[in-house]
Amino acid sequence: MARHPTHAHRAGGSLDSLMKMDSSLSPYLEALQNMIKQGFSDKQISNHLHFECGLTRGFSITNIRRFCTENGIGRERVQDSELEVRVVQAINEIGRPPRQCNTQIV
Numbered sequence: 001m002a003r004h005p006t007h008a009h010r011a012g013g014s015l016d017s018l019m020k021m022d023s024s025l026s027p028y029l030e031a032l033q034n035m036i037k038q039g040f041s042d043k044q045i046s047n048h049l050h051f052e053c054g055l056t057r058g059f060s061i062t063n064i065r066r067f068c069t070e071n072g073i074g075r076e077r078v079q080d081s082e083l084e085v086r087v088v089q090a091i092n093e094i095g096r097p098p099r100q101c102n103t104q105i106v
Contacts, residue, residue: 024055024057024058025064042061042065046060049064
């Protein structure tokens with residue numbers, strides 16, 4: 001049984017609205033890629049698009065995540081073992097911080 005268009009709208013949107021969401025983020029593809037590379041969170045990206053660019057619809061955190069997933073935009077994921085190696089390398093390059101003494105001098 002086919003759904004009435006208003007039912008699709010009440011359930012979270014029709015296929016047309018999802019396609020509009022995609023096209024509304026498409027012009028910002030390069031900006032999204034750059035912001036993710038720079039370490040911006042999805043919330044920071046959404047806030048930037050809303051407050052800095054003045055965009056009001058289609059730029060929620062959920063829509064940004066969906067758009068990025070559909071377009072192969074993602075953050076670099078590091079395995080725990082790789083993270084441990086990188087931490088050891090950083091410590092070796094920088095050196096260990098000096099230990100702090102908890103005793104008070106009177």
